[in-house]
Amino acid sequence: MVVKVWGARGSVPCPGPRTVKYGGNTSCVEVRCAGHRIVLDGGTGIRELGHAMAAEPLGPVDVLLTHFHLDHIAGLPFWAPAYTPGNSIVFRAARLQQTFGLREILHKMMSPPLFPIPLDEFRADVRFEDFSCGAEFEPAPGVRVMTRPLNHPGGACGYRISHAGRSVAYVTDTEHVPGTDDSNVIDLMRGADLAFYDSTYSEAELPAHAGWGHSTWEEAVRLAGIAGVETLVLFHHDPRHDDADLDRIGDQAAQARPGTVVAREGEEFRL
Numbered sequence: 619m620v621v622k623v624w625g626a627r628g629s630v631p632c633p634g635p636r637t638v639k640y641g642g643n644t645s646c647v648e649v650r651c652a653g654h655r656i657v658l659d660g661g662t663g664i665r666e667l668g669h670a671m672a673a674e675p676l677g678p679v680d681v682l683l684t685h686f687h688l689d690h691i692a693g694l695p696f697w698a699p700a701y702t703p704g705n706s707i708v709f710r711a712a713r714l715q716q717t718f719g720l721r722e723i724l725h726k727m728m729s730p731p732l733f734p735i736p737l738d739e740f741r742a743d744v745r746f747e748d749f750s751c752g753a754e755f756e757p758a759p760g761v762r763v764m765t766r767p768l769n770h771p772g773g774a775c776g777y778r779i780s781h782a783g784r785s786v787a788y789v790t791d792t793e794h795v796p797g798t799d800d801s802n803v804i805d806l807m808r809g810a811d812l813a814f815y816d817s818t819y820s821e822a823e824l825p826a827h828a829g830w831g832h833s834t835w836e837e838a839v840r841l842a843g844i845a846g847v848e849t850l851v852l853f854h855h856d857p858r859h860d861d862a863d864l865d866r867i868g869d870q871a872a873q874a875r876p877g878t879v880v881a882r883e884g885e886e887f888r889l
């Protein structure tokens with residue numbers, strides 16, 4: 619299983635000289651296993667992934683969306699593989715609190731006056747699949763996906779992908795309730811080789827952002843300990859945190875839990 623980070627930010631892209639090291643693109647993580655590709659979220663990081671995918675023959679791809687906040691879908695209209703005939707792509711998202719299905723939501727985003735190119739211009743063989751959060755499915759033989767609801771305004775869906783005894787958890791856009799253990803999050807992270815977790819804030823910053831739907835790196839460390847995660851990856855960085863801030867957070871987190879890393883655009887993990 620090969621896992622690569624294409625965008626590690628939350629909320630809004632923040633390119634510039636102060637964010638060169640960890641990157642400024644929003645959420646997108648690629649998982650490759652069993653000849654299959656799974657893309658977690660379609661934030662602005664997916665655009666560069668599209669260029670990398672164009673360089674080689676593309677097998678089947680599943681795009682799993684956590685929810686529809688713009689930082690998780692804004693890259694999709696710029697994702698070249700969707701416009702390329704012959705590619706086979708399945709978009710999947712949970713029916714959360716919205717009344718519209720996945721296809722309709724993307725159609726709305728890719729409609730004038732918001733965007734000039736309609737969804738119908740996707741020339742790949744594209745399918746849109748809504749599921750009920752909590753469902754499990756097998757996008758390719760031997761590749762298992764577990765889903766669980768997260769605590770976020772409008773809802774969000776966390777994922778765990780398992781293959782051949784390895785697993786990666788993708789838990790982003792969730793707010794913890796202090797003093798409680800979120801059993802959905804622990805289910806997703808339990809014994810995972812790699813776990814991405816919403817570390818937008820520090821505990822000191824959280825009170826000013828209560829109810830915004832995000833968590834802290836300290837909670838990430840705490841939950842990873844309970845769940846017995848092998849490698850914890852702090853993810854969905856606050857755009858106000860520059861490289862120096864993230865270096866400092868990374869040092870503190872690695873002291874609290876050795877082996878913890880701060881997600882960095884371009885970083886690859888082999889499980």
Ligand SMILES: [Zn+2]
Pocket residue numbers: 628629687689690791854
């Ligand atoms: Zn987000």
Ligand SMILES: [Zn+2]
Pocket residue numbers: 685687770791831
């Ligand atoms: Zn969100």
